[in-house]
Amino acid sequence: MNCEAYQALLTSCLDREPTPEEAAQLSAHEAECPECRALRESLELLPDRLAGLREDVPPMPADLHQRWTLMLEEKPMENKQTRKPARRRQLAGILAAAAALVFIVGGTLMTRDDLPSRTKTNAASKESAGVTVSNASSYGNGVYASSARGYEAPAEAMVMDDYDTAAFYEEDMEAEEAAAFDADDDGGAAEERETKLIRNVSLTIVSRDFDNSLESLKNLAEGGWISYSSVTAGSNGLRTAWLTLRIPAEAVDAYLSGTEALGRITRMEETTRDVTDSYYDTASRLESQKALLARYQQLVAQAEDMSDLLVLENAMSEAQRQIDSYTASLRSTDSKVRYATVEISLREEKEQERLQTTELSLGERIGAAISVGWTALADFLEDALVFLVAALPFLILAGAVIACAVIVQRRRKARKAKEEKAE
Template sequence: MRKHITGGLLAALLAISVTAGGCGSRESGDMVVEETAAEAAYNYDSMEMAEEAAMDMAPRAEMKMAAAGAAVADGVSDGGLSANQVMPEEISADRKLIRNVSLGYQTDQFERFTAMLQEETAKLGGYIESSDMSKDAYSSIRHAYFELRIPKEKLDSFLAGLDGEANLLHRSEYTQDVTLEYHDVESRKKALETEYDTLLRLLEQADSMDAILALNQRLSEIRYQLDSYESNLRMYDNQVQYSRVSVSVEEAKILTPAAESSAWDKIRQGFKQNLEDVGETLAGLGIFLLSSIPTLIVLGLFIAAAVFIIRRIIRRIRRKKEQKKEQKKEQKNIQQADGAEENAPADKPENGPADEN
């Protein structure tokens, strides 16, 4: 009989889980009927009545599962949204909007402007999410990048305070509407909380190890999902309440005018910019040469040694070639001299010996 009671309890648990997960935020009287049936199964005075209640609960659990599945299917087929999602017309006028602004500035007072950015952010109740500053090794031009979070109600005041403080190069803004996503997560969270409370009441009445283990496992799963949903809601709240402002700052000796009035102004500005670029290039080249003297010395010694060795090798090769030529020439002369001696006729006296009278 205890097995029958456990089977009935598990069937009721499955029906509650499917109904709570599938029907989302529909907190109707069906859940109350299921809870009453589950509690009644444990309050019967005799084991026979408990067994009958458990056997009677199983078919109803299957009916609830089928009804929940049909409700989910209807929700998807009607509007493309599942039952635990929120229809657009059901959302209140309090929309969840995330504002993002990107700014690019050029200034000849780098330290003053970057300090003002940080002071204004703190004064308006915002904070610096990230910052990065760098300096060019050759031109000494500094760059800065800030990710600021400004309260949404003070964003316009912050942007107005930056007007005229530096040369604005670019500005872009876009708004992201996360109202549907926010209310969808909120609806799922409420459905899980309802299921969690119901399972806690069933756990207090459970008297078998199988039922206790099954309930505890499902409760652990629900707690994990609730933590995830709460984290998502906190993230959305932070992004909505604190607008993101990305600011890039570049130091410049000659500011780029925002609007040019004539062609002569463009020529003059371009000429100044080119002169500045040439000066920075020459300065960078000088710094590179001076800082590279040790490397250049070692490289020069290596090249000189290589040239010296190569020249000695070339000289040796030339000497050997000249020696070979001289040897061949001497051998040729010797051969010619030997040939001349062999070909020369023997010397005969022109007049024979005088007759003796």
């Protein structure tokens, strides 16, 4: 029996009693091989030596008990956690899915108007419509916001109005002084005051007979004028007209009652601003500037040297500038007082749309809801598909970048492992 066979036999006998035959074989080899005899001695001593390692364990860190008891309080037992890496992976999976969902839904919603849609609008029809309204559903209260481009001109005019008022109010203090000053010259001014009201009306009319209604709206504005007009077509083919009319103040009520016959009025807002005080303040300032100018003109006649003339010249041109500005302001206010501003959005409606206002049974409503929901989903999925195709180049790029990063990371790891091994 050689050493190898001896060791194999001895190993197999470690967890059981050797048979008498095996025992004899083992001792026969031991008798002739001191190396194996020493190995056996070493093996026999081993259990005690290993058991001695029990003493070898260092004491538990002093704060460990506190550490784990605190941890229990932080983590209530309901929270049954599986192994950490698995949980993290699961979390990462959920996050990735959420990100993908946000990407697809968000991306589709944000780009669905820019990407090719099912209905194609050609350039010619776009021009004729003047402006395309981006979202057909934004009628009603949202009209001004969604049609900002189409409404630029009147919006600007309204801003101007506000400036004028602000200027009037800012100068209130000075105006009071001026008025007091004027009162000495011209005591009876206050009695001539006439109330100045600026009226603004804004309304939405829904009509089935769009063309005739639009024509009538324009024609009714007799004595006034149309300051802005545009017609836009929504993606559903229905048109909306935007009109800004200036109607003589005394004719506004008649005009408005005339519009009632043209369709349903779904919205009407009216504001009336009293500008009497600021109007007469401006008027009295104008008067005082005119008086000042007349006084300067007298002085010019009496002026003796050049420097006096120059000073007077400057003062006069400043007074003239003020007079011009006050005159313009009064004229503009006069116009606004005399002619009220009426903004109308005329919306076309289809025959069916009218019918929809008749009562529907619950079944019909549910049926309609299902079809609406289904169509919306189908539309969305279609848009999402288009979006994904559009996003494909970016996705491919991102995929390539990520793949590169992963490869680099792996290589680095492998190199590190190699280096460690080498060490």
